[in-house]
Amino acid sequence: MFIDDQTYERDGKTYRRVLMRNSFRSGGRVLHETVANLSKCDDEEIEALKLALKHKGELQALTVVSEDVSTKQGQSIGALFLLQHLAKRLGITQALGRCREAKLVLWLVFAAVMEQGSRLSAVRLAQRHAVCDLLNLDAFNEDDLYAAMDWLEQRQGAVEKKLFAHRYGDEPPRLYLYDVTGSYLEGTRNELAAWGYNRDGKKGKLQIVIGLLTDSTGRPVSIEVFPGNTNDLSTFGNQMKKVQERFDGQDVVFVGDRGMIKGPRIEELPEDLHYVSAISKPQIEKLLTDGVFQMELFDETVCEVIDDDIRYILRRNAVGARALAETRADKRASIEAMAERKNNYLEAHPRAQPSVAKRDLRTFVEKLKFAGFVKVRHRGRTVLLEFDEDAIAEVCKLDGCYAIETDLVDVLAVEAQEVHDSYMELTEVEWAFRTMKTVLLEMRGIFVRKEGRTRAHVFIIMLAYLLAFELRRLWRDQEVTVEEGLRDLAELCATEVIVGSASAQTIPEPRDSGKALLEAASVSLPEAIPCRNIKVVTRKKLVSER
Numbered sequence: 001m002f003i004d005d006q007t008y009e010r011d012g013k014t015y016r017r018v019l020m021r022n023s024f025r026s027g028g029r030v031l032h033e034t035v036a037n038l039s040k041c042d043d044e045e046i047e048a049l050k051l052a053l054k055h056k057g058e059l060q061a062l063t064v065v066s067e068d069v070s071t072k073q074g075q076s077i078g079a080l081f082l083l084q085h086l087a088k089r090l091g092i093t094q095a096l097g098r099c100r101e102a103k104l105v106l107w108l109v110f111a112a113v114m115e116q117g118s119r120l121s122a123v124r125l126a127q128r129h130a131v132c133d134l135l136n137l138d139a140f141n142e143d144d145l146y147a148a149m150d151w152l153e154q155r156q157g158a159v160e161k162k163l164f165a166h167r168y169g170d171e172p173p174r175l176y177l178y179d180v181t182g183s184y185l186e187g188t189r190n191e192l193a194a195w196g197y198n199r200d201g202k203k204g205k206l207q208i209v210i211g212l213l214t215d216s217t218g219r220p221v222s223i224e225v226f227p228g229n230t231n232d233l234s235t236f237g238n239q240m241k242k243v244q245e246r247f248d249g250q251d252v253v254f255v256g257d258r259g260m261i262k263g264p265r266i267e268e269l270p271e272d273l274h275y276v277s278a279i280s281k282p283q284i285e286k287l288l289t290d291g292v293f294q295m296e297l298f299d300e301t302v303c304e305v306i307d308d309d310i311r312y313i314l315r316r317n318a319v320g321a322r323a324l325a326e327t328r329a330d331k332r333a334s335i336e337a338m339a340e341r342k343n344n345y346l347e348a349h350p351r352a353q354p355s356v357a358k359r360d361l362r363t364f365v366e367k368l369k370f371a372g373f374v375k376v377r378h379r380g381r382t383v384l385l386e387f388d389e390d391a392i393a394e395v396c397k398l399d400g401c402y403a404i405e406t407d408l409v410d411v412l413a414v415e416a417q418e419v420h421d422s423y424m425e426l427t428e429v430e431w432a433f434r435t436m437k438t439v440l441l442e443m444r445g446i447f448v449r450k451e452g453r454t455r456a457h458v459f460i461i462m463l464a465y466l467l468a469f470e471l472r473r474l475w476r477d478q479e480v481t482v483e484e485g486l487r488d489l490a491e492l493c494a495t496e497v498i499v500g501s502a503s504a505q506t507i508p509e510p511r512d513s514g515k516a517l518l519e520a521a522s523v524s525l526p527e528a529i530p531c532r533n534i535k536v537v538t539r540k541k542l543v544s545e546r
Contacts, residue, residue, distance in 0.1 A: 001035065003050045007088050009166075014089060014522075018046055047526040051504060054530040070498045074505045075130040077529070078492030078514060083110045084134055085523045086467055091166030095159045096152075103135045104148035105460065112464035114486055116442040119145040123538050130494060132534035133505065141539045149448070149456035156459050157246060160222050163466075164247050173215040175253045175422055178239050178260060179429040180232045182207045183437060183444055191451040194228035208446070210433075210458060211235045213242070218428025219469055221247070223462040225455045236265045240273055249273070253408065255422050266407075276406045276423050279312075284403050287312075298401045304416040306409060313404040313420050321400025328396070331368045332387070338364055339376075339385050346381045354378040432469075436461050440468055440483055474521045485517050496531055503531040 004019045018038040024031055038046055087093045087106060096102035111122040114129075119142040131137060152159070164172070184205035185193050193206035200207070207228040213221045222242060226235055236256065243249035253274045254261060261277040269275060279287075287293060293305040298316040305312045342357040358378045365371050373395075375386040404423045408414045437443045443461045448454055471482045478485065492514055494505035506528045510518065518525065 001053060003038070003046065003053065004032075005046070005050075009089075020049070043524055044527055047528060051528055051530060072496050072498070074494030074496040074531070075133075076128050076490050076492065077130050077134075077494045077505070077507060078489030078510060078518075078525070079114055079486045080110060080129045080131065080134055080490075081525060082486075082489055082518065082521060082523050083113060083467055086470055086521065090466055090470060091163055092463055092466065094166065095162035100137070101148045101151040103137050104140060104145055105152050107131055107135060107137070108145060108148065108460050109463045109467070112441055112461055113467050113482075114490065118142075118447040119149075120538060123536060126536040129490075130505065130529065132536065133529055133532050137534070139534050139536055141537060143539055146448075146453065149453045149460075152459065153452040153456040156455065159459075161246055164221060167219075172247060172249065172252075173221075174251065175216045175255060176221065176239075176243060176249075177214045177216065177218065177426055177429045178211065178236065178254055178256045179426060179433070180209060180211045180235055180260065181433045181437070182209050182228065183446065185228075185444075185446055189449050190446065190454060191449060192225060192227050192454050194230075196229040208454065208458075209235065211239065212429055212432060212462075213239050214429055214432065216422065216425055218425070218432055220432060220462050220465060223458055225458050232259050233262070233265060236260055237268065240269065244270070244273070253406075253414075253422070255426060257426060269407075274407050276404060276408070276419055278423060279403050279405050281398060284398060284401065287403075293403075295397065302416050302420045304419075309407060309409055311406050311409050311419070313406070313416050313423075315402060315404075315420060317400040317402070319400075324399040325396065328392070331370050332374075335361070335365055335368065335370060335374060336385065339383050342383050346383070354381050354383065357383050432465060435468060436465050441465060471521070475517065478517060478520055480517070489514050489517060494529065503533065505529050505531045 001020065001022045004021045005016070006018075007014055007016050009015070016039065018041065019034050020036040020038055021032045021034050024033070038049065041049075084093075084106075087109070092109070093106060096105055107126065108119075108122055110131075111117075111125050115121070115125050117125075122145060123140070123142050126132075126140075132139070182196060182199045184198060184200045184202040184207045186205075187193075188206055190206070190208070192208045194208075196207055196209065198205060198207055209226040209228055209230045209232075211224045211226065213223070215221055222239075224235070224238060224242075236254075239254070243252060243254075251272050251274075253276060254269075255276045258278040258280055261275045266275060266277075288295065292307050293312060293314060297303045297305065297314050299314075300316060300318055303314045305314065339361055342361055346352050346354060346357055355378070358376055361383055362371075362376045365374055365376060373388050373392050375388070377384045377386065404420055406419050408419060435441060441461050441464050443458065446454060446457055448457055468482050471485065475482065475485055480488070489510070492508070492510050494507055496503055496505050507525050509515070510525070
């Protein structure tokens with residue numbers, strides 16, 4: 001007999017269903033019968049029944065008043081219980097399943113949110129948190145976690161599909177955001193590692209390429225890992241196929257930056273898939289020359305121009321234009337200041353060579369990427385600068401101007417402002433990448449070498465981001481970061497009460513800050529949880545004990 005405690009969403013509301021059920025076998029199949037519906041019981045009564053069933057062979061010891069009663073500090077409970085509750089609410093627990101490997105993966109997801117690191121560090125973290133008691137796990141070590149990653153890699157598509165169905169039901173998103181990043185690697189033995197364009201600015205580092213697909217709010221739908229030398233453009237075809245086959249996408253719109261959706265990839269789009277992207281500055285200049293649109297159309301208010309079956313959304317960002325002008329002015333001032341210093345040095349040092357001063361100044365100009373706007377000469381012992389004012393004025397003309405391109409001309413009836421805003425939402429994907437790579441979840445370092453485990457590691461980080469995304473939303477008014485909030489709740493530990501040969505863990509009332517965080521997340525702590533006394537040890541310690 002057991003308590004079946006489930007939460008589910010319907011029409012935007014969250015419901016809880018609690019049943020007392022009995023398991024039995026019939027014809028070689030495991031069946032369940034409902035003994036009682038406990039949904040109307042309060043949390044204390046439900047937890048008491050769970051505790052009684054968990055210790056049904058020890059109830060006599062628990063009810064005997066004895067002097068042999070002691071207490072000691074139990075394991076951390078606050079942050080783990082919160083994450084477990086959110087994982088159920090978001091459908092992550094159901095999507096993974098109930099087997100041992102699924103529970104170990106769930107722990108890896110929680111560990112990624114609470115304290116990032118390797119599988120070994122996840123085992124050590126489990127020694128401080130009530131993982132086995134809350135997830136009903138037996139002892140495990142890092143080898144078990146690696147095996148769970150192998151299990152997850154084979155099921156990523158199925159898990160993503162279940163999460164998608166739980167989140168959207170019969171109303172799938174019509175718009176998807178897609179972007180690509182890279183993550184550098186320490187070492188050279190990862191099976192997906194390759195040399196490629198390194199966005200992290202780390203010279204001499206191999207990398208992997210990661211593509212993230214999200215809905216319009218930036219909530220991840222799917223993530224994929226490619227070899228480090230994969231071209232960004234070539235990853236887009238996988239996403240089209242995935243949306244059509246895995247998520248049954250029809251009449252949907254892909255939003256990607258100008259390096260992601262262009263040329264051949266646009267031509268490959270099926271009729272029921274559409275795109276929103278941006279065009280480059282040279283493309284804008286060509287369209288201006290061809291008379292497709294005019295400079296006067298670039299304004300702070302969006303303007304649209306339709307050319308055959310292509311729709312252009314034009315806008316000038318005044319703030320961006322000022323920033324570019326100020327940057328250009330700063331570069332010019334720096335070049336002029338350096339020229340003055342060189343001339344002063346040449347005047348003070350008769351043996352100094354003007355050609356050397358000119359070379360140094362040219363190098364500085366190239367470093368600032370200003371070579372197309374100034375020529376460096378020397379006359380006698382004086383270094384001279386000749387700025388091309390016409391070239392500078394021509395470049396300034398397009399400061400802050402950008403053009404968004406889409407094939408949404410006669411379909412879906414999308415307004416120009418809505419098209420513009422959908423492209424601006426790509427910042428949500430960029431935020432997701434920052435959070436997953438550096439801010440909170442620290443995808444790097446990737447302490448695995450096998451291809452499958454690398455994919456599983458990145459997928460685990462995506463699942464962890466779903467939890468972090470939800471916590472950021474729930475705690476928006478708490479004046480606390482996700483990291484600070486979890487650290488606060490992690491300090492809440494259970495108290496282990498030992499009565500004879502039986503024991504249980506009671507949960508003390510959290511301090512005011514923790515209580516506010518739990519209330520904001522609509523999570524209530526139980527008064528007690530079972531104490532299974534499972535010890536999690538690392539492989540090295542396990543071998544030494546043997």
